[in-house]
Amino acid sequence: MxxxxxxxxxxxxxxxxxxxxxxxxxxxxxxxxxxxxxxxxxxxxxxxxxxxxxxxxxxxxxxxxxxxxxxxxxxxxxxxxxxxxxxxxxxxxxxxxxxxxxxxxxxxxxxxxxxxxxxxxxxxxxxxxxxxxxxxxxxxxxxxxxxxxxxxxxxxxxxxxxxxxxxxxxxxxxxxxxxxxxxxxxxxxxxxxxxxxxxxxxxxxxxxxxxxxxxxxxxxxxxxxxxxxxxxxxxxxxxxxxxxxxxxxxxxxxxxxxxxxxxxxxxxxxxxxxxxxxxxxxxxxxxxxxxxxxxxxxxxxxxxxxxxxxxxxxxxxVIGAGHSSFVPPREGVYTRRGNRLYLSLFFWPMGFVHLPELAGKVAYARLLNDGSWLRTSVSDPGQEADLMTPAGQAEGTLTVHLPVQRPDVLIPVIELTLTD
The missing domain is CATH 3.20.20.80 (Glycosidases)
Structure with a gap:
C-alpha cells in the first residue's frame, strides 16, 4: 500500500x-x-x-x-x-x-x-x-x-x-x-x-x-x-x-x-x-x-x-516501529517492532522499573544505547521484599533491574525481546 x-x-x-x-x-x-x-x-x-x-x-x-x-x-x-x-x-x-x-x-x-x-x-x-x-x-x-x-x-x-x-x-x-x-x-x-x-x-x-x-x-x-x-x-x-x-x-x-x-x-x-x-x-x-x-x-x-x-x-x-497493545509503566512509553518491545524512559527510576503483563513474555532485556544486559525478575505478590527482588507488585509483573546511573543519552531505551 x-x-x-x-x-x-x-x-x-x-x-x-x-x-x-x-x-x-x-x-x-x-x-x-x-x-x-x-x-x-x-x-x-x-x-x-x-x-x-x-x-x-x-x-x-x-x-x-x-x-x-x-x-x-x-x-x-x-x-x-x-x-x-x-x-x-x-x-x-x-x-x-x-x-x-x-x-x-x-x-x-x-x-x-x-x-x-x-x-x-x-x-x-x-x-x-x-x-x-x-x-x-x-x-x-x-x-x-x-x-x-x-x-x-x-x-x-x-x-x-x-x-x-x-x-x-x-x-x-x-x-x-x-x-x-x-x-x-x-x-x-x-x-x-x-x-x-x-x-x-x-x-x-x-x-x-x-x-x-x-x-x-x-x-x-x-x-x-x-x-x-x-x-x-x-x-x-x-x-x-x-x-x-x-x-x-x-x-x-x-x-x-x-x-x-x-x-x-x-x-x-x-x-x-x-x-x-x-x-x-x-x-x-x-x-x-x-x-x-x-x-x-x-x-x-x-x-x-x-x-x-x-x-x-x-x-x-523508532524506524519501522509502532503502537504496542501492552500498557507501559508510568515512566515512559512503548514502541514495538516485530518481537522487540522498546521502553523509552522519560524519567529514570531508582533501581527498578516494573512492567505489568510481561512476566514470562520476555526472553532478554538490554539497554539499547550500549547493548548491555539487564537483569529481570518476577516478584511474588505475597513474598517479603529483599535487596535483589522487590515485592508488592501485581501478579504478572516483570521487574527490570537498572543501574543507578542514568545513561547519558536524550532518552534511555530498554529493548525487550519477546518470547513470541
Whole structure:
C-alpha cells in the first residue's frame, strides 16, 4: 500500500523557506502586518539564497535519522521555488535557480523520500478572493477590491501549478496541501473544499502520481491526517479503524525563520515527542526554517545534531516501529517492532522499573544505547521484599533491574525481546 514506506520511516523533516525567510519574523508576516504587495516586493528584489544547499540539507535530514523531507514549493504569499510558467513570482525569475529541482535531485541522491508542500492559499494572485487570512482584509476599499475577483480563475491557476509540480520532477512520494479553514472570522469567510474543487484536485493527484501520499488538508479524506503543534494522547481512529497520521511540529513555534524567537524546544523534548508519536502509531514531521540566505541556522543545526546522535543508537525504537497493545509503566512509553518491545524512559527510576503483563513474555532485556544486559525478575505478590527482588507488585509483573546511573543519552531505551 502507498503508505507502507511512510509508516516505516516515522520521522521526517519539514522545510519552510521563501521570501518570508528574509523578513525573519514569521512566515505569515505579510498577513500579520497587513503588508501590501508593494511593501512585500523588497523581499523578492533582494532574495539571495546563496547558502541554500540542497545536498547539505538532504545529508542533514539523513544524519538526523529522517526518512523523508517536505519542502515548501509555494507558501501563502504566492512565491514559487520552481520554474512555474504560470507566474513570474518565482525563484527562477528572482535568482535564476529552480530550488525545487535542486531539492528533489539532492533527496534522491541520499535515498530519501521526496515530499512537497503546496499552499492552497495565494495572497498575491489577483483573483484569490479576500478572506480572514488576506493581508488586504482591513483596507478601506477591501470589499470593492474583493468584488472584482473570481475564484474560478484562481482554481484554474492552482490546479495548473499542481500539474506542473507533479509532471516536471519525476516521482513525488508525498504532497502536503495547506490549508482549508471554511469558518467565518472577523466578518470575512474562510475557504473550504469547494473553493479548491478538492475532489477534482485530489483526482488530478491520483492521475499524475498514483503512488503519492496526499494529506487531509484539502478538506476531504485522503491518505493521512495532520495534527499540528499538539500531541495526540492516543492512537487516532475513525469509525473504529486506525488512521495514518503525522504530527507536524516546530522547533520554536514558527515555521519560517524568526530571528528573534528563541523559544527553542530542547532536543530531549523533541525526541520524547517523536517516540510518543510512534507509540501511538504516528509519525513526526519536524520543521526547520532556513534563514534569509537559505542556511540552517546554528541553533537548529545543534538540536538536529543532538537528535541524530540519539537516533544512531536508538533508531530501532523508532524506524519501522509502532503502537504496542501492552500498557507501559508510568515512566515512559512503548514502541514495538516485530518481537522487540522498546521502553523509552522519560524519567529514570531508582533501581527498578516494573512492567505489568510481561512476566514470562520476555526472553532478554538490554539497554539499547550500549547493548548491555539487564537483569529481570518476577516478584511474588505475597513474598517479603529483599535487596535483589522487590515485592508488592501485581501478579504478572516483570521487574527490570537498572543501574543507578542514568545513561547519558536524550532518552534511555530498554529493548525487550519477546518470547513470541
Amino acid at each position: 502507498r503508505q507502507d514506506w511512510f509508516s516505516d520511516a516515522r520521522f521526517g523533516m519539514f522545510v519552510h523557506f521563501g521570501l518570508y525567510s528574509a523578513a525573519a519574523r514569521h512566515e505569515w508576516v505579510q498577513s500579520f502586518e497587513r503588508l501590501t504587495d508593494a511593501d512585500y516586493r523588497q523581499y523578492f528584489e533582494h532574495f539571495d539564497p546563496d547558502l541554500f544547499d540542497a545536498r547539505a540539507l538532504a545529508r542533514t535530514a539523513k544524519e538526523t535519522g529522517m526518512g523523508y523531507v517536505v519542502l515548501t514549493t509555494k507558501h501563502h504569499d504566492g512565491f514559487c521555488l520552481w520554474d512555474s510558467t504560470l507566474t513570474d513570482f518565482t525563484s527562477t525569475v528572482a535568482v535564476d535557480r529552480d530550488l525545487v529541482r535542486e531539492y528533489v535531485e539532492a533527496l534522491r541522491a541520499e535515498g530519501l523520500k521526496v515530499g512537497l508542500y503546496h499552499s492552497l492559499i495565494d495572497w498575491r494572485h489577483p483573483h484569490f478572493t479576500l478572506d480572514w487570512t488576506h493581508p488586504r482584509r482591513d483596507d478601506d476599499d477591501a470589499r470593492d477590491l474583493d468584488a472584482g475577483r473570481d475564484m474560478a480563475v484562481y482554481r484554474e491557476y492552482l490546479h495548473g501549478q499542481v500539474r506542473e509540480l507533479l509532471t516536471e520532477y519525476g516521482d513525488i512520494d508525498y504532497l502536503f496541501f495547506d490549508f482549508t479553514s471554511p469558518d467565518e472570522k472577523d466578518g470575512w469567510p474562510g475557504k473550504g473544499p469547494d473553493d479548491w474543487d478538492a475532489q477534482a484536485l485530489l483526482a488530478l493527484c491520483r492521475e499524475l502520481q498514483p503512488n503519492m501520499l496526499v494529506n487531509d488538508r484539502l478538506g476531504i479524506p485522503a491518505d493521512f491526517v495532520t495534527p499540528e503543534q499538539y500531541q495526540p494522547t492516543a492512537p487516532l481512529v475513525r469509525d473504529g479503524s486506525p488512521l495514518v497520521w503525522e504530527a507536524c511540529q516546530t522547533l520554536n513555534g514558527s515555521w519560517g525563520y524568526h530571528r528573534d524567537n528563541t523559544d527553542q524546544k530542547s532536543a530531549t523534548l523533541l525526541a520524547q515527542m517523536l517516540v510518543d508519536s510512534v507509540s501511538m502509531g504516528g509519525n513526526m514531521l519536524l520543521n526547520i526554517g532556513p534563514d534569509g540566505r537559505g542556511a540552517i541556522v546554528p541553533r537548529d543545526a545543534a538540536t538536529l545534531s543532538e537528535i541524530g546522535t540519539w537516533m544512531r543508537l536508538h533508531r530501532d525504537a
